[in-house]
Amino acid sequence: MSSVPLVLGIETSCDETGVGIVRGHTLLGESLASSVDEHARFGGVVPEVASRAHLEAMVPTMQRALDQAGVTLADIDAIAVTAGPGLAGALLVGVAAAKGYALAAEKPIYGVNHLAAHVAVDTLEHGPLPEPAIALLVSGGHSSLLLVEDLARGVQPLGATIDDAAGEAFDKVARLLGLPFPGGPWIDKAAREGDGASITFPRGLTGPRDQAEHRFDFSFSGLKTAVARWVEARERDGERVPVNDVAASFQEAVCDVLTAKAIAACRDRGVDTLVIGGGVAANSRLRVLAEERAAKYGIAVRVPRPKLCTDNGAMVAALGSHLVAAGVAPSRLDLPADSAMPLTSVVA
Amino acid sequence: MLVLVVDTATPAITAALAEVTEEGTRVLAERVTVDGKAHGERLAPQIEAALTEAGVKPRDLAAIVAGTGPGPFTGLRVGLMTAAAMGNALGVPTYGVCSLDGLGAPLSGHALVATDARRKEVYWAVYADGVRVDGPHVDRPAEVSPGAATTAVGQGALVYADVLGLPVPPDEPIYPSAFELARLAAPRILSGEPGERLVPLYLRRPDAVEPGARKHVS
Ligand SMILES: Nc1ncnc2c1ncn2[C@@H]1O[C@H](COP(=O)(O)OP(=O)(O)O)[C@@H](O)[C@H]1O
Numbered sequence: 001m002s003s004v005p006l007v008l009g010i011e012t013s014c015d016e017t018g019v020g021i022v023r024g025h026t027l028l029g030e031s032l033a034s035s036v037d038e039h040a041r042f043g044g045v046v047p048e049v050a051s052r053a054h055l056e057a058m059v060p061t062m063q064r065a066l067d068q069a070g071v072t073l074a075d076i077d078a079i080a081v082t083a084g085p086g087l088a089g090a091l092l093v094g095v096a097a098a099k100g101y102a103l104a105a106e107k108p109i110y111g112v113n114h115l116a117a118h119v120a121v122d123t124l125e126h127g128p129l130p131e132p133a134i135a136l137l138v139s140g141g142h143s144s145l146l147l148v149e150d151l152a153r154g155v156q157p158l159g160a161t162i163d164d165a166a167g168e169a170f171d172k173v174a175r176l177l178g179l180p181f182p183g184g185p186w187i188d189k190a191a192r193e194g195d196g197a198s199i200t201f202p203r204g205l206t207g208p209r210d211q212a213e214h215r216f217d218f219s220f221s222g223l224k225t226a227v228a229r230w231v232e233a234r235e236r237d238g239e240r241v242p243v244n245d246v247a248a249s250f251q252e253a254v255c256d257v258l259t260a261k262a263i264a265a266c267r268d269r270g271v272d273t274l275v276i277g278g279g280v281a282a283n284s285r286l287r288v289l290a291e292e293r294a295a296k297y298g299i300a301v302r303v304p305r306p307k308l309c310t311d312n313g314a315m316v317a318a319l320g321s322h323l324v325a326a327g328v329a330p331s332r333l334d335l336p337a338d339s340a341m342p343l344t345s346v347v348a
Numbered sequence: 349m350l351v352l353v354v355d356t357a358t359p360a361i362t363a364a365l366a367e368v369t370e371e372g373t374r375v376l377a378e379r380v381t382v383d384g385k386a387h388g389e390r391l392a393p394q395i396e397a398a399l400t401e402a403g404v405k406p407r408d409l410a411a412i413v414a415g416t417g418p419g420p421f422t423g424l425r426v427g428l429m430t431a432a433a434m435g436n437a438l439g440v441p442t443y444g445v446c447s448l449d450g451l452g453a454p455l456s457g458h459a460l461v462a463t464d465a466r467r468k469e470v471y472w473a474v475y476a477d478g479v480r481v482d483g484p485h486v487d488r489p490a491e492v493s494p495g496a497a498t499t500a501v502g503q504g505a506l507v508y509a510d511v512l513g514l515p516v517p518p519d520e521p522i523y524p525s526a527f528e529l530a531r532l533a534a535p536r537i538l539s540g541e542p543g544e545r546l547v548p549l550y551l552r553r554p555d556a557v558e559p560g561a562r563k564h565v566s
Contacts, residue, residue, distance in 0.1 A: 046554060046555075048421065048554035048555055049554050051421065051422070051425060052421075052425075052548075052550075052554065054429075055425050055428060055429055055432075055548070058429060058432070058433065059432055059433070059436045059545075062433075062436060063436070073436075073437045088422075089421070089422050089425075092388045092422060092425065092426060093425055093426075093429050095388060096388060096391070096392075096425065096426045096427075096429035096430045096433070097429045097430070097432075097433040098433075099391075099392035099430055099433075100392070100429065100430040100431065100432070100433025100434040100436075100437065101433045101434075101436075101437050102392075103392055103395055103396060103406060103430075103434060104406045104407075104433065104434040104437035104438045105406075105437050106405075106406060332393075333392045333393045333396060334389045334390065334392070334393045335389070336388060336389050337388055
């Protein structure tokens with residue numbers, strides 16, 4: 001038996017039921033069940049539908065992950081679970097499952113921060129994370145810039161979106177372009193056929209006045225509105241909407257702001273590692289632009305493969321593994337699900 | 349056989365350790381707290397405390413019994429998920445019992461059982477000598493049809509006694525009893541019947557509205 005602990009991770013903060021099994025920085029098994037199709041017709045995640053789906057999917061998902069890793073629950077040394085932030089009811093299902101497994105297997109439980117897990121997942125692909133690092137987390141529910149000095153102890157928020165999350169903007173714009181939900185991958189695809197310089201959409205919070213108060217914050221709701229106005233004006237005039245160009249120009253505006261602020265944060269803090277995580281990190285243009293800009297300043301960009309960027313159980317296991325290795329004390333059995341869990345707490 | 353019993357279908361968070369034999373069912377240790385908002389926090393420590401008090405290790409358990417509701421969704425899922433995870437981890441069968449039966453089973457004569465469904469509604473069922481003959485349903489108290497029931501039991505019966513118009517015996521429990529849930533599952537446990545997936549009795553569809561046509565911004 002290896003002396004490096006075997007850690008299981010459970011994720012249920014939104015519409016994905018994920019279980020991952022990690023030893024050190026090695027992903028041994030993972031399984032994911034998604035209720036995304038059940039939400040598609042509502043144009044967004046319906047919390048109660050997600051919670052019901054988690055309850056149904058948990059045990060089979062667990063079994064698949066264990067089988068893939070070729071281990072049993074008795075082999076597991078610790079169980080990590082997303083305690084927050086996320087949808088309260090959905091989180092609660094994962095936390096209840098983790099407690100059941102931990103109780104039955106008599107193993108310690110770690111209630112962990114979902115956003116910190118999005119950072120930690122990179123270690124499964126690129127090994128230990130150099131600290132300090134700047135993390136850009138962009139998903140359907142979050143858009144944050146973080147300073148990571150010691151991932152096991154806490155993360156320092158530098159900025160965040162003041163309205164829509166980046167992924168939310170992708171989803172909303174996709175909807176108004178008649179593309180399916182979730183819209184991110186569809187915009188990405190359409191944009192490849194379009195010209196990102198064809199329409200100049202606004203870059204939120206990048207004006208000189210924003211430097212003081214919102215230097216590392218984001219705003220995407222103005223951008224979304226600008227796209228809607230632009231599309232409506234064409235429709236009103238009976239013109240064809242150039243979907244690919246709109247998608248590319250919108251995507252360019254988002255990626256421009258995200259990468260510019262992320263690089264500025266690295267330079268401001270004298271940090272030479274930028275890690276990008278969250279569903280939007282799967283965006284092809286974001287990856288290219290980040291690397292292009294970072295290269296100029298000798299900053300290394302780390303982006304895990306798309307499958308690890310979206311919500312999954314492996315990321316929770318990766319963070320759990322990091323915490324166990326760092327000797328962090330586990331959570332108590334009465335640990336709550338915290339839909340608004342602050343970034344300053346990595347373990348509940 | 350040592351059996352873990354959980355029920356989170358009402359504000360009562362219940363965890364008990366029962367012994368089920370051919371001679372009968374006996375509760376060895378039980379933890380109940382009443383807090384409609386703390387199922388997620390309280391259940392697991394209560395299970396641990398009941399096991400510890402009875403001097404039982406999780407791996408000594410032969411089966412898990414869970415109240416499947418009906419009950420407010422979020423709390424209900426905590427009990428069912430915890431039970432299902434433990435059953436999966438231990439490789440022991442899980443058995444579901446309608447939580448209302450945990451109140452109705454010991455009653456003689458005709459009785460209504462009602463628990464609070466929030467939103468000014470009750471979850472209810474009618475029992476004849478402990479056997480459920482109607483329900484479970486969810487309705488506004490005024491729409492409940494108690495049939496031949498001459499008494500009403502449960503927290504919902506207490507809260508809506510005026511509307512239901514049935515006497516509520518003061519000495520009956522108002523939340524599902526772990527002993528009754530274990531006793532009701534005992535025949536299946538003893539005969540080694542295969543366990544079942546724990547399916548919550550939601551009785552209501554999820555609240556969700558399909559968005560209309562795209563909203564115009566200008
Ligand atoms: N290639 C892509 N380009 C842009 N956005 C994407 C892409 N792939 C996924 N997304 C977006 O990522 C979001 C999902 O992110 P994820 O991290 O899984 O979870 P969550 O939304 O739960 O925080 C969605 O809004 C989706 O549109």
